[in-house]
Amino acid sequence: MSAETDLSPILPSGLVPSLAEQTAARLRESILSGEIGPGERLSEARLAATLAVSRNTLREVFRLLTREGLLHHEPNRGVFVATPSMASILDIFRVRRMIEVPALAQAWPRHEGIARMRTAVERAEALAGVADWRAVGTENIAFHNAIVALTDSPRLIAFHRQIAVELRLTFGLLDSPEMLHAPYIALNREIVDRAGAGDTAGAAVLLGHYLDQSERTIMAAFARLA
């Protein structure tokens, strides 16, 4: 996974990540890849043995991922993989609109984030050519991370990364990633072209449309599950 698409929190500069953080990263990927399904209960003893860490360390990991929204902790009953709901999807898109659209609208057209957006689009175009839709989804997330990076706000960036992780959890539930991601590559291309040309306001409008459409698509796919 490339640096631009890494969804794990920023680590203390240049130092070896602790075992707890490494383990958190592993467990996060296990969850996001669908290896562990939403609602599933994570037994401390069993998972500690599987991951080859102590129960104490695993409990620290649980605390981290619970704060991230990936796990859900019920006292004296255990931790469970969070189960996305329609309410959470609606909330996530509401937050995304509130953050991404102004971020793009007020962007400086030569900010490095624009380059990151362009890279993500180009990669997505290439990956769509070979029908690797899961990777297309990853690049799509990178595209939107780059939009928020335009703000240079550490807090907004961290918050948005967390939201993106939650959304990826939802994607794991849905099938047909082609339908979920393919239609938006061209739109992303137009957004970044406009932003790069200085028309950030126009790009922001398009981004709003993107979010509306994407929300509808995901909600529809999600509703088909229930």
Added chain:
Amino acid sequence: MSAETDLSPILPSGLVPSLAEQTAARLRESILSGEIGPGERLSEARLAATLAVSRNTLREVFRLLTREGLLHHEPNRGVFVATPSMASILDIFRVRRMIEVPALAQAWPRHEGIARMRTAVERAEALAGVADWRAVGTENIAFHNAIVALTDSPRLIAFHRQIAVELRLTFGLLDSPEMLHAPYIALNREIVDRAGAGDTAGAAVLLGHYLDQSERTIMAAFARLA
């Protein structure tokens, strides 16, 4: 501390909070009350003894408060109370503008959050009468929490609560809370009156002015420290 001004994260519904969460709450208040100063190092062994919990439990607490932004973890060196900087203040106000202003602008005038805003203002007015400026500051934070509550977005509310905690950490550094809070009571009153009367757009404009002024005041007080 009343329910409206409680800055601790939402606990699992109706259940006994774990020792780690209780301890996190205690440590959070120790930090925010200034009992432990910014930059100070927290020794695991010593603090565990002081709080009468095991090192393992305390480490879980550290992970919670680190994710909250109150502590700073340097691997193999220990955890330190976070030290606010000018950059963090600028970032916090940027985020607040981005969240609070639209939250108020799009508010439903009969949302319960409006009532919470009004309560906070009335309490602040009363407390200003007896010159309890620290409590005025607490009510001021409750006022802005209520604004974000107007969105009914769990994620925005949680994010804003976290930001508010970080800002309280900054307040702890500054003296003269009267100067920091007193001038804004009347402005808050006007904001809630307008919003309650249905002029949420006008209220949002005033809120923007509030944030500009407040940021300048805090930055000036902070600059006087260095």
Added chain:
DNA sequence: ACTGTCATAATTGTTCAACAATACACTTAG
């Protein structure tokens, strides 16, 4: 068969003690 009660087993919550790994302070050699 259905349901409620109660003992029993399994799991989480928390502590403690130990040791390894890292960083800090200090001494000593050049």
Added chain:
DNA sequence: CTAAGTGTATTGTTGAACAATTATGACAGT
């Protein structure tokens, strides 16, 4: 005065133990 090296304190991690809570299942009564 700097540099290298040694010793010590602190963090990182583990495993075992026990208390507290919840889940399981047998059993009795209807």
